[in-house]
Amino acid sequence: MIVFDLPGLEAKSTRLTKETLEPGFWERNDASTVSRDLAMIGGRIDKWRELERERSEMETLAELLSEEDDPELSREFYERSGKLAKSVEAERIYVLLDEEHDISSAIVMIHAGAGGLDSQDWCEMLYRMYLRWAESRRFGVRVLDEQRDQGTGVKSVTFEVSGDFSYGYLKGEQGVHRLVRISPFDSAKRRHTSFASVEVLPVLPENVEVDIRPEDLKMDTFRSSGAGGQHVNMTDSAVRITHLPTGIVVSCQVERSQHMNRATAMGVLRSRLFERMLRERREQIESLQGEKRVIAWGSQIRSYTLQPFQLVKDHRSECGIGNVYAVLDGDIDELIMAYLRFVKTGLTSRRSDSSDSEAAGSADEE
Numbered sequence: 001m002i003v004f005d006l007p008g009l010e011a012k013s014t015r016l017t018k019e020t021l022e023p024g025f026w027e028r029n030d031a032s033t034v035s036r037d038l039a040m041i042g043g044r045i046d047k048w049r050e051l052e053r054e055r056s057e058m059e060t061l062a063e064l065l066s067e068e069d070d071p072e073l074s075r076e077f078y079e080r081s082g083k084l085a086k087s088v089e090a091e092r093i094y095v096l097l098d099e100e101h102d103i104s105s106a107i108v109m110i111h112a113g114a115g116g117l118d119s120q121d122w123c124e125m126l127y128r129m130y131l132r133w134a135e136s137r138r139f140g141v142r143v144l145d146e147q148r149d150q151g152t153g154v155k156s157v158t159f160e161v162s163g164d165f166s167y168g169y170l171k172g173e174q175g176v177h178r179l180v181r182i183s184p185f186d187s188a189k190r191r192h193t194s195f196a197s198v199e200v201l202p203v204l205p206e207n208v209e210v211d212i213r214p215e216d217l218k219m220d221t222f223r224s225s226g227a228g229g230q231h232v233n234m235t236d237s238a239v240r241i242t243h244l245p246t247g248i249v250v251s252c253q254v255e256r257s258q259h260m261n262r263a264t265a266m267g268v269l270r271s272r273l274f275e276r277m278l279r280e281r282r283e284q285i286e287s288l289q290g291e292k293r294v295i296a297w298g299s300q301i302r303s304y305t306l307q308p309f310q311l312v313k314d315h316r317s318e319c320g321i322g323n324v325y326a327v328l329d330g331d332i333d334e335l336i337m338a339y340l341r342f343v344k345t346g347l348t349s350r351r352s353d354s355s356d357s358e359a360a361g362s363a364d365e366e
Contacts, residue, residue, distance in 0.1 A: 006048055013041045033205040040103065040164065044094055051091065054084050096340040101202035102168030107271055111156045113195030120153025122179045122194040125328060127157050132330025139163035144264055145251045158268065160203065167202040172339035174200045175301030182307050191307055201271035210270045218242040224253040241265045248272050317342035319349035
């Protein structure tokens with residue numbers, strides 16, 4: 001069961017309000033983050049109180065209608081109840097996005113798997129899908145690093161999606177995505193299966209501490225290979241940072257100066273090390289508890305089948321969508337919501353349409 005904890009939000013609002021009244025609050029590194037969270041929580045509390053007042057008024061209207069038959073009052077009741085239902089559904093997303101960093105912006109990294117041009121083309125298709133999704137929500141997008149092939153497609157791309165709850169929405173996209181289609185690069189027109197991995201990290205606020213020792217870092221500079229103007233392409237401004245203990249490598253080549261690229265790359269490295277720390281902690285707890293993990297990095301989370309039938313199937317929530325091209329054009333909200341509900345409730349989104357079920361089975365066998 002998904003429960004909206006209004007008393008808990010009110011208690012948090014009171015605590016944050018007290019913090020803002022403390023001497024020297026605005027000198028703290030996390031002052032802007034606390035202020036933003038307080039405003040967000042206040043807005044949610046006000047909205048739910050407004051919905052509660054509307055629900056109470058609807059109960060009064062229902063009592064009046066049970067006593068007398070009033071066509072005009074009945075019309076008002078059904079109009080308002082319809083709007084109330086839509087408002088409640090719109091607010092439910094915030095009940096699903098209640099983890100610590102869900103409100104943060106997101107860093108998304110997509111890497112082509114084995115398969116040459118097909119996988120690189122698939123990587124670019126996923127990149128476009130997320131860009132279109134972000135555009136539909138009016139989220140900002142900033143490309144941090146992009147490695148294109150001379151032939152076609154993208155080998156890897158890293159970009160930041162900025163906007164409230166960007167990370168909360170996109171965190172379920174992490175994993176391996178599979179595409180099944182007739183390859184446009186195969187003269188024999190055979191069916192190919194391509195893979196690309198997606199990694200999603202929260203943009204961490206300044207007050208989150210991640211221990212990074214200077215001696216553990218190796219920094220290389222190189223000339224940018226992407227767009228950016230004469231200055232970017234003519235100087236060694238691009239930066240690649242390797243974290244030696246973990247082998248994590250991040251790079252940035254979109255800024256004008258080496259200093260700016262280094263700062264951006266360090267931000268990405270902080271997020272990757274933080275996510276790694278959390279993942280290791282979860283794995284340790286689940287190992288002690290003897291629990292089987294629902295999802296792990298590197299697991300296949302979703303299949304996109306274009307031939308011999310059309311179906312997008314999420315293998316965790318079991319949500320299936322027949323309009324593959326709409327999904328590839330950024331219409332992924334149904335998949336996102338199905339995953340978030342699955343994580344909270346464990347309930348899958350099975351379709352009653354037998355053709356979808358048969359198609360899903362065929363996709364698993366490909």
